[in-house]
Amino acid sequence: MSLVVVGSVAFDSIVTPAKRQDEVLGGSAIHFSMSSSFHTSTKLVGVVGEDFPADRRQILRDRGIDIEGLETVAGGKTFRWEGKYHDDMNQRETISVELNVFERFEPVLRPSHRSARFLFLANAAPRTQARVLDQIEPGAFVMADTMNLWVQTAHADLEDLIRRIDGLVLNDEEAALLSEDDRTIPAGRMIREKFGLRYLVIKKGEHGSIIFHDEGEVALPAFPLATVTDPTGAGDSFAGGLMGYLANASDLGLQSFKRGVAWGTVMASFCCEDFGVHRMTRLERSEMQSRFDEYQQMLSLAAD
């Protein structure tokens, strides 16, 4: 089934202990759709400036992503972000943010977007996310992401948004801030129940993720990676794998959702293997499937 993602398109400059990469293709909607496009047809809604080159558009088209909803602002400049990772790759420091055209982004869904049955609201101001939600036809399965900034500066708007959606993806820090509880399980239960969410996923980076649903919790580990080259976009690749799988399976039951999270986990692991979307541009379906099979086998506790 059709999947729409609304979010940022950016040029990311990334410093890791090993290497520096300038202005690689990034942003939440990019990482999400590069991942989801392996599972279902994906329509991207976002905004860029006139400086966004044709070869970057081609990367998206090569993955079959529908970019009719990618607006170009005349005379505008594309969103830029610069970040630095420290030794253990778990701590990220934002060096600079230039929102540029993303600052006044007012997403407008085309008729073909409005009838989508799956919608992902990538991190943006909760009011912007809500305006997208206003445009989608009723009955779509909607999930969203957010960030600490919105928990702190737009709390009421964020709460209003979360009450209107089906699923939410947070990292452990965001969950602690939103629930005012550092303990992941109580925090997740509280958030899911308070906002009446069908699914909540709390991401713990290298420690995996926990699904909260009405039958309890499901903890799944990350795929063990020996080398993390650049974790930027791993969370959005995770969400893309999850939503892409769900849209393709058209099954929102728990077992299907677990398989979706497993696909999210696998897609996020590929994302971390290179800068930007480099790994995704050369990912083969066969290696993707074989990592999923390996992950499923790793978790199988069946007796020999």
Place this chain on the structure above:
Amino acid sequence: MSLVVVGSVAFDSIVTPAKRQDEVLGGSAIHFSMSSSFHTSTKLVGVVGEDFPADRRQILRDRGIDIEGLETVAGGKTFRWEGKYHDDMNQRETISVELNVFERFEPVLRPSHRSARFLFLANAAPRTQARVLDQIEPGAFVMADTMNLWVQTAHADLEDLIRRIDGLVLNDEEAALLSEDDRTIPAGRMIREKFGLRYLVIKKGEHGSIIFHDEGEVALPAFPLATVTDPTGAGDSFAGGLMGYLANASDLGLQSFKRGVAWGTVMASFCCEDFGVHRMTRLERSEMQSRFDEYQQMLSLAAD
């Protein structure tokens, strides 16, 4: 098959944000054997003072643990430990340690211990662990635990010990210290290869554990617990569930080892539900089996 554990027997005084408990039965050999005894017959080797009361011995006998190897030092006092947990239960502070009779503990294995096919060397000075190893008949499957103190103060002895055993259980901090690498996967690979270990398990508390073996890594999550009452002894309960399962299964292949780690995970989750060994003394086989089944089902990614 028979399993012997050599380690500490203690009175623990524990402070958590919710409650304080004085002088509960604890120590590595106690937590290990209370857990392993559900899976296989276990012989405990340790030392106590004259102050160790009959009702505590009875707790062990009630679980079918063989305590013929529990030496009582005339006029001696049992090991005492006092610790405090902070809000998130992940940070533990040692308030006081009185080694007492454990300081001069020279474990002597009886003939019936020496022929054991499974041996667990709970945390102790590496030289003490090595002297136990000298007494066991060749061919036993031996695993050990250690602590930061020995990595720092008895490094060469610890390295000599690790070279002689089959499996090692470390927490993530100990693995980082021993490998001088904060990244868990590279740290684990390095340690396993350097010392020629068949199995290494790195425990990450609420984030689960990772098995390192010659075919790669297996990451397994913790059992999601809403409330952790007291995590003291969780690591030894984990090792007890693992070794108890292996001794009973008599199968040292990877799939069996994974099931052992799953049992360790389940037993550790029960340990955390009450102070000391309180939860273990009232644990029913049926609830233990049903939690294992729930854990296995949680990790199953089979399509519906």
